[in-house]
Amino acid sequence: MTNNLFDTVRIGRHELPHRLVMAPMTRSRAEDGGLVTELTAEYYAQRAGAALIVTEGVQPSMRGQGYIQTPGLHTDEQIAAWRKVTDAVHAEGGVIFAQLMHAGRIGHPTLYPDGGLPEAPSAVASGGQLFSGAGMLDHPEPRELSLDDIARVIDEFTAAARNAVEAGFDGVELHGANGYLIQQFLSDNANRRTDAYGGSVENRIRFAVEVTQAVSDAIGGDRVGFRVSPGGTFNGITEENPEELYTALTKALAPYGLAYLHVTEVGDPAITDRIRRDWPAALILNPAGKPLEEAAEHAERALRDGRADAVAYGRLWLANPDAHERIRTGASFNTDDPDTYYGGDHRGYTDYAPLG
Template sequence: MTSLFSTVQIGRYTLANRMVMAPMTRSRADDAGVPSDLVATYYAQRSSAGLIITEGVFPSALGKGYVRTPGIETDEQIAAWKQVTEAVHAKGGRIFMQLMHCGRVSHPSLLPEGAQPQAPSAIKAAGQTWTATGLHDFVTPHAMSVAEIAAVIEDYRGAARRAIEAGFDGVELHTASGYLPEQFLSTGSNQRDDQYGGSVENRARFVLDVLAAMVQEVGGDRVGIKISPEMNFNDISDANPQETYTYLVGQLSGLNLAYLHVALFGAKVDYHAVLRPLFNGAYLVGGGLNKEAAQALLSEGRADAAVFGSTFLANPDLPERFKLDAGLNTPNKDTFYSPGAEGYIDYPTVQGA
């Protein structure tokens, strides 16, 4: 029986266990997108995970979507992330950076010179985002030209390179939660009539072009992708998600990616049964798992590793707690996105250290 505590090969790395820390926005960067000194402590505390995937990091300033989120564009940002990777590696951990371009679900107050958010089409999303002055409604985004699309693809390429320069073991493309890659994938947000819109082949082109650039830059065995079919977060919708995601995953095989990360939240379709056979790398499953559900997925061969979110946030020593069948800390939702150490680096370990 495959155990949560057994090793697993993901890309070029042999991980110490099959417990992965999910990417989770924590809003502990400054206004320039530089992670605070607390960030290194936070991730180092959780380095017993087989793999850590960081919070979403914007590849360029136009990709920022929330206040106090970090980037990987400037020398200052790179230097701060180096402290993070060094701290994690010093404890024997592995860490990938998630690259997150928010696209239309941003706000001019968060972007350089008050720019309009970028998107495949000028379709406003319902909802709001957090800015320095509180919640503000999304605005109608700017429909990207083909030249602007090419520039963003290069932004992702450069971000992948800079992440490796900062010491990360790899990078994950965030293609869920209604952010820019999923905006291109989905019929509700992409109404283009050029090579990046219309058919499923065209709507998937942006994601595949970004992945190809990242793979060319750092190697497929250091690149992963996250998807979340039918999560419908940030007003995203698709007329035929089964067709969309079956096509997308079917096109990944030639890229030789390290992993496919699939997080399901309420989807009626068993996407794991549909997608796992189509992918030739490690298959990571997330979405509200506990120890028993994760172990069952591994035992049944439905996943190669299990991804834990707020459970890892509140339990920095989660693998140890699972080994001991110890009780779990309860996540403090009031401090998920607040600045400072409270609810960030002060959760106790099972040993009280």
């Protein structure tokens, strides 16, 4: 039987009511200490009609932060703050995963209480900049992680996953895309190591696999998703042979019984199709860059062609808290306001009107 957008789908432990997923989006509205707020709870609860919500990137450690006003999951206060969000989403019948995002070299000493350098696979700067609130600051050359550091960072991911469960999340998504730490290890320009974590494809996928194994062992693989962006160049990343790289990564992740693989399709669609052949669990496709007014058409085609089990959108859900109902009924979409994407108050956050 051909799948359609409003068929149920099994992802991990959950039977989801349809196949339209809310993709993670940084909104930079956390308070000091990386704390989400009552407004955050309102924002996500409004969007609980998504089949699955994947939160904005959440830093698993102090050094994992990459932007101002982003939330964490590494202190008791952060866990308690997130509990209000998950309770609000669950009260509306939603399912919510926390995206664990260590930014790696996409950071800056001004973000860290100790003023230290960001950490990365190798001492190679991104070439990008941080918006500091007062202006733009160049990303510095990061400190290369030692083998002991790598073990520590894996432990930080694992602790954050346990914290997510304590905070009421239904699972976590490991952010292996968009040029952040996990993809920095995968990359051939950000990772110039000559030890067991660098050089060959087998070595460059090692960190991603070890993080996945540790987190899956801690909370159960069926509560873990993994996000990739094969061939993506965001944040200064290059990948010389993404098909070879992601074929190897997909096969290495397959034994851990993950809830899903989330593919942001920024490169060759043929790589997605190859991943699909090798991946044994649910695949969520994010058709990056497609016009939002054509969202339903692209999503239905992906399901009809068997390229995905569910389809994730970001901006669509940002401006339309009831995006699934708008697609179901053929209603028009709200227009999103880029000036309010990052930072600010309720404007452009919780004030987008639902249908009616």
